[in-house]
Amino acid sequence: MSTVARVAGPGVAAENPQRLRARRARKRQNLRAALLFLSPWILGFLVFTAWPVIYSAYLSFTDYDVINDPTFVGLENYQRMMEDPKVRLSLWNTFVYTVLHVPLYTIFSLGLALLLNQAGRASGFFRTAFFLPKMTPPVAVGVLLLLLFNGQDGLINEVLGWFGIDGPNWTTDQNWIKPGLVLMSLWAVGSSVIILLAALRNVPAELYDSARVDGASFWQQTRRITVPMISGAIFFVVIVNTIASFQIFTEAYTAFFGSGNTTYSNDAALFYVIYLFQQGFEALNMGYASALAWLLFVIILIFTAIQLAVSRRYVYYEGEGR
Amino acid sequence: MTVTHRAQDGPVPPLGRTTGRRRRRLLLTSVVALSTALVAACAQGSGGGDAAEDVSFGSDTELSGNLSVMGFGAGDEIAQVRMEAAQKALGDGVDVSLIEGDLDIQAFLSAVAADDPPELISANRDQIGTFASRGAIIPLDDCLDAEGVDTSVFQEAALAQVTFNDQVYGIPEFNQVQLTQANGDLLAAAGLTIEDVNGSSWERIAAANQALAKSEGGKVSVIGYDSKLPEFLPLWAKANGADLLSQDGRTAQLDDPAVVEALEFAVGIYDAQGGFPAVKAFRDSADFFGENNQFATSTLGAMPMEQWYINVVNDVSPDAPVVYDSFRGRDGEPLAFSSGSAWAIPKGSANPQAACTFAATMVATDSWMAAAQARADIRAEEGKPFTMSPTANTEADEQIRAMVDLDEPKFGPGLEAMYAGLEKTFTLPANPADAEFKTAWQDGVNRVLNGQQEPAEALAQAQEEAQAALDEAWADWDARG
CATH class of the missing domain: 3.40.190.10 (Periplasmic binding protein-like II)
Known part of the structure; x- marks a missing residue:
């Protein structure tokens, strides 16, 4: 019988019923243990993520002022969104910020990572130094922006003045508010630098040796070896920062709508999530704010899908066999 | 019957598959039940319920x-x-x-x-x-x-x-009210007095602003007059005889010609100093609450400002050359926006x-x-004059006023101006769309300050936005009965 079973191979039907029972019992036990250990996260996910997401979808079809019961209004909020000029303005501001921020942030991160990669033993110190600003609370960064970029006596304009450049009013001139915010965002470049540095360290040294033998310059090595080899990490930095850019809130809100400016604001700093927050928590239009949130979700989804599609052509993953 | 029973308990493979299916169904049912419970719980929590409450107040009730x-x-x-x-x-x-x-x-x-x-x-x-x-x-x-x-x-x-x-x-x-606060030294050096900047004559304010303001190469070094926009638009409008909102709180009046004129004047004050962006950037760089405040460093000529700033200056720079008067309407009478x-x-x-x-x-x-x-006891110990922000209780204010040394040369005039303003206050009436109304007019003013629109155009847009918000909020209120 046992011989037959062995000949039959791994077929379940041929297995001893007792061993089968025992195996299933073990599986059940493992599943229970896994679920038990995962349950805090699962519960947290259901209550604090899944449920709010589902509920906000429902709220987007209602008129809801946070206090009274929601009233179903069908597609009214979505229709209102199409006609609301501030939605267009805030989307445009957010798009411009993203277009300026993502490439500059990525190039700056990559540049610093390349420098750090050459730093040898001092690399540890610089890694920490570059990462430290990332630990600054975003609210503090917003306040810092107002100080550093003050058009009259800010540090940035003072430095520009050394080179004979008369700096603009970064925090009050609507043409310079977004560029100022983009420059300030480079303050927190540390985390991306660390990710790119880790990728750089994984590029096989033999590739550079071969290139050097063939007479490739540093620039040629960077363009032909480094960038393609770390394209996966670059893509990660790009996609994460694109999503973060679409959700820019704290620094801009603190600097241009928060305690520092309770009445003064500038349309140039009205980003999409700020407008969403104003509708939800200041005007108490939570139904409309929920619809705005879902529009942002769809926009981010589309941009991410496009980036993923483009990445198939340009991003190289080791072991992918391409 | 027996077969079914065995099928439920038996370990044989086909029955095992049935059990797995049932388990999945059970799991699915549990997830649905849990979700439903959560939905129900949250829906209950978010529901407002009855707005009216049956609360009985009685002073003889034992409190606990x-x-x-x-x-x-x-x-x-x-x-x-x-x-x-x-x-x-x-x-x-x-x-x-x-x-x-x-x-x-x-x-x-x-x-x-x-x-x-x-x-x-x-x-x-x-x-x-x-x-x-x-x-x-x-x-x-x-x-x-x-x-x-x-x-x-x-x-x-x-x-x-x-x-x-x-x-x-x-x-x-x-209670908070505004009064005119100015740098006496700068005024004297320019041959001006506090009456030139107290609001009773807009022409004199404009002239004083020209005389006091200093800037070089786009850099402001002294703000002549700060009209404190956007927050004080209601004050400037009232000084020109207009209210931003009707007394019943239902009709926005932002495009009233008197409001437009008030905004044009107040923005013009900044334009004469190189534009609002430059003035605001310079204002933001000041140590507003510190000993190097704008009055102590003589970098501000005059401004309308809430009365609490008297206390700030009193505390941090008692020697600053500040002079005070009420903020006055164009009719010369004291005026204050109460908040x-x-x-x-x-x-x-x-x-x-x-x-x-x-x-x-x-x-x-x-x-x-x-x-x-x-x-008063604490101030006496510190050797400082007694000052206190006004309350909304007129009886208390009257008695507190008797405790204040209005003859004190430094802050007496400020307190006198504050009490004069308290007698001529106004507010915007309560309405169900306060936040949206405020956002509409402030955004309108900001569009002008940022150079995006002219005052009439900005206030016309603000009027439309504010009225739409008011109409919607009042309609909701009326529907709720």
Whole structure:
């Protein structure tokens, strides 16, 4: 019988019923243990993520002022969104910020990572130094922006003045508010630098040796070896920062709508999530704010899908066999 | 029957598959049940329920339980002394706790929606109309009757700001008014006096601004006159004889020619100094609350400003050459836009009787006088003149005024100007769309300040936005009956 079973191979039907029972019992036990250990996260996910997401979808079809019961209004909020000029303005501001921020942030991160990669033993110190600003609370960064970029006596304009450049009013001139915010965002470049540095360290040294033998310059090595080899990490930095850019809130809100400016604001700093927050928590239009949130979700989804599609052509993953 | 029974319990493979399916079904059912329970729980929490509450206030009721107060801090003697009086009125049975800092609207409304609000809140008076219209707070007429509070002691404008649909929803506490504050040395050097910048003549303000302002190569070094936009548009409009909102709180009047003219003038003051962006950037770089403030460093000629800044200057730079006068309308009469805080009892408050007693005691004349005396004693010890922000209680203010040394050369005129302004205050009436209304006119002013629109165009757009918000909010209110 046992011989037959062995000949039959791994077929379940041929297995001893007792061993089968025992195996299933073990599986059940493992599943229970896994679920038990995962349950805090699962519960947290259901209550604090899944449920709010589902509920906000429902709220987007209602008129809801946070206090009274929601009233179903069908597609009214979505229709209102199409006609609301501030939605267009805030989307445009957010798009411009993203277009300026993502490439500059990525190039700056990559540049610093390349420098750090050459730093040898001092690399540890610089890694920490570059990462430290990332630990600054975003609210503090917003306040810092107002100080550093003050058009009259800010540090940035003072430095520009050394080179004979008369700096603009970064925090009050609507043409310079977004560029100022983009420059300030480079303050927190540390985390991306660390990710790119880790990728750089994984590029096989033999590739550079071969290139050097063939007479490739540093620039040629960077363009032909480094960038393609770390394209996966670059893509990660790009996609994460694109999503973060679409959700820019704290620094801009603190600097241009928060305690520092309770009445003064500038349309140039009205980003999409700020407008969403104003509708939800200041005007108490939570139904409309929920619809705005879902529009942002769809926009981010589309941009991410496009980036993923483009990445198939340009991003190289080791072991992918391409 | 037997087969079915065996099939349920048996370990053979086909039956095992059936069990797995059942388990999956059970799991699915559990997830659905859990989700439904969550939906139900949250839906219950978010539902507002009845706006009207059957609360009975009576001063002979034995008070007990907890009293959590949101939006109020006991950081100085004015608060501490009155809190002691309030605690005494409540008796030992009530445990008072404070959730300090400005009222967090998001936290407050979430608590109301979850039927777990604080027992009492201290809010800005301009928020009361919105809270009342949404049913987040309850009317206090019975509370005031039960505590024997004579509402005629409250400043008229302050009381109007917390009265919505003919019911009182808030108990006014502090009061803020504006007065003209200027650098006497700069004025004298330019051959000017405080009368040139007190608002009674816009032509003289414009001329004084030209004489006082200094800038070089786009860099401002002295602000001549700061018209304090966007926040003081209501003040400039009223000075020109216009209100931003009709008395019934239903009609926006932002495109009134007198409002447009007021905005043109106030923005023109900045334009004459190189534009608002430059002036604001320079203003932002000032040490507003420190010893190197704009008056102490002679980098500001004059501005309309709330009365509390007298105390700041008094504390940090007592030698600054500041001179004061009332802010005046174009008719030469003192004028002030009244704002401040008020006590309100949230819908669902677990201890409304105690909340009512606490709030009534905090604004009672005796409590204010005890607090004023404590402040006067401390100031005397420090060798500084006694100053105190006005309250919304006219009886208390009258008595406190008698304690103030109005002949004190430095701050006496400021306090005199403050009391003159207090007698001529105005407010925007309570309405259910306060936040949207404010956003509309402030955005309009900001568009002008940022050079995006001309005043008439900006205020026409603001009018449209504000009226749409008011119409919608009033329609909701009327529909709720």
